[in-house]
Amino acid sequence: MRNIGMVLSYDGTAYCGFQAQPELDTVQGRIERAIYMLTNEQTSIMASGRTDAGVHAYGQVFNFTTASMIPVDRWCLALNSRLPDDIVIREAWEAPQSFHARYSAKRKTYRYSICAERQPDVFRRNYEFHYHRPLDMTAMQEAVRYFVGEHDFTSFVSPKSTKTSNVRTLYTARLDIEPSETGEEGRGRLHLELTGNGFLYNMVRIIAGTLLRVGERKLIPADIPRILEAKSRKAAGPTAVPHGLTLWHVDYNGEEQFHTDNNASK
Amino acid sequence: MRNIGMVLSYDGTAYCGFQAQPELDTVQGRIERAIYMLTNEQTSIMASGRTDAGVHAYGQVFNFTTASMIPVDRWCLALNSRLPDDIVIREAWEAPQSFHARYSAKRKTYRYSICAERQPDVFRRNYEFHYHRPLDMTAMQEAVRYFVGEHDFTSFVSPKSTKTSNVRTLYTARLDIEPSETGEEGRGRLHLELTGNGFLYNMVRIIAGTLLRVGERKLIPADIPRILEAKSRKAAGPTAVPHGLTLWHVDYNGEEQFHTDNNASK
Numbered sequence: 001m002r003n004i005g006m007v008l009s010y011d012g013t014a015y016c017g018f019q020a021q022p023e024l025d026t027v028q029g030r031i032e033r034a035i036y037m038l039t040n041e042q043t044s045i046m047a048s049g050r051t052d053a054g055v056h057a058y059g060q061v062f063n064f065t066t067a068s069m070i071p072v073d074r075w076c077l078a079l080n081s082r083l084p085d086d087i088v089i090r091e092a093w094e095a096p097q098s099f100h101a102r103y104s105a106k107r108k109t110y111r112y113s114i115c116a117e118r119q120p121d122v123f124r125r126n127y128e129f130h131y132h133r134p135l136d137m138t139a140m141q142e143a144v145r146y147f148v149g150e151h152d153f154t155s156f157v158s159p160k161s162t163k164t165s166n167v168r169t170l171y172t173a174r175l176d177i178e179p180s181e182t183g184e185e186g187r188g189r190l191h192l193e194l195t196g197n198g199f200l201y202n203m204v205r206i207i208a209g210t211l212l213r214v215g216e217r218k219l220i221p222a223d224i225p226r227i228l229e230a231k232s233r234k235a236a237g238p239t240a241v242p243h244g245l246t247l248w249h250v251d252y253n254g255e256e257q258f259h260t261d262n263n264a265s266k
Numbered sequence: 267m268r269n270i271g272m273v274l275s276y277d278g279t280a281y282c283g284f285q286a287q288p289e290l291d292t293v294q295g296r297i298e299r300a301i302y303m304l305t306n307e308q309t310s311i312m313a314s315g316r317t318d319a320g321v322h323a324y325g326q327v328f329n330f331t332t333a334s335m336i337p338v339d340r341w342c343l344a345l346n347s348r349l350p351d352d353i354v355i356r357e358a359w360e361a362p363q364s365f366h367a368r369y370s371a372k373r374k375t376y377r378y379s380i381c382a383e384r385q386p387d388v389f390r391r392n393y394e395f396h397y398h399r400p401l402d403m404t405a406m407q408e409a410v411r412y413f414v415g416e417h418d419f420t421s422f423v424s425p426k427s428t429k430t431s432n433v434r435t436l437y438t439a440r441l442d443i444e445p446s447e448t449g450e451e452g453r454g455r456l457h458l459e460l461t462g463n464g465f466l467y468n469m470v471r472i473i474a475g476t477l478l479r480v481g482e483r484k485l486i487p488a489d490i491p492r493i494l495e496a497k498s499r500k501a502a503g504p505t506a507v508p509h510g511l512t513l514w515h516v517d518y519n520g521e522e523q524f525h526t527d528n529n530a531s532k
Contacts, residue, residue, distance in 0.1 A: 009385075076384075119342065119356050120351070
């Protein structure tokens, strides 16, 4: 059997999350159906991780085994023509037998986007959280630096999580500002970018919700270490809405470098 | 009666065009219904022009008269809370009685976006035309210059048009290139931006379709003057799909300057 790896993008708006569930329309369900249409094989794909309803992916990765002889450069077009237009396979490659999209992953990157303009942007309405008041973006940039490094993220995990350890390492935690065309103070767009060795359930969305509290000046940047130390979900801010979140990239090489250079060129 | 002017954005994907039509879901119909919910007044809004099904607007303008005493700074929020999230009123102002969104318009700007990457971008799939092969973008930039100035656009108008004169002036005709992240030749994104004193039915889409023929090297840039002179729809390229088109801006001041500086900063 061949082991095929794939990178895909999806707009999560219309789906009940990534993971296949009986009777529900999911990204995994759509992909497995497209593979079945193409190969006549019933398969279970293995993704780098699941995403919740409304959450998007730019660079989700999955792998699956197949007896099909279809050449690797034909898979993208063959599957895309059998998928709805909100799911796009971007790359396919012949992976070694040892490759597993979840267990082989070294680092993941998530982006959370916030639009702090007076009116929402109709063209990005499903991909960013619209916050209608101005934000103290400089304080938010200062606050985000405290997340870099190894921490116990118990304050930043949903109580529904079943993980035994909440210790994770963030290599990069940055908040890029796209200034407003209006030039108005506190307006514009924010992109939170977090790269780490693993993410807990709702972790990025709770970090985003807590940074918004800093932007509202209900918290100060120096509150972040205190919230981390509290190891209590109640110490942190709310869970930001799912549609601002995108699984950006999964890295299988994994150089470990620590970054918090907001607005640095990538 | 007050005369209120408004700027709005909409994602045209879900609508049967701008103009109200019985039994059909249109942008105008939605706005008039929202005004009715707010003021109890049956009104007909006057827009700068209609847009076809699937076409978007970033800065469409309309005006309407009302007896309502709602202060002008309340209108945006009041209407947006009564509109679906793919229609957003961005600005409202108290207009002089003489202001008419269509007859007072001096210049309009349209943008047509093309994505020439191997795979479509799921997040922009409804806002740009995905052309899957590489394009000769330099030739396209050279070709677009020939459209600047006063021309008889008979070759670039739908036979359905009912206008008596097809002479229009384009002040700006430019094609901006967003290079591909892959660095591959002929890949990336293109944004055609046209500013003129008026646009004929399907004119921007036929210009975009003709530029694509140049990008495919089925036409050369110097063919454009010949096609204009032919004054025949058959001489030009096909009508590009509606969803790449956005009504970008309507200008009511109207300084006349000619531009064709591709990729210049705006």
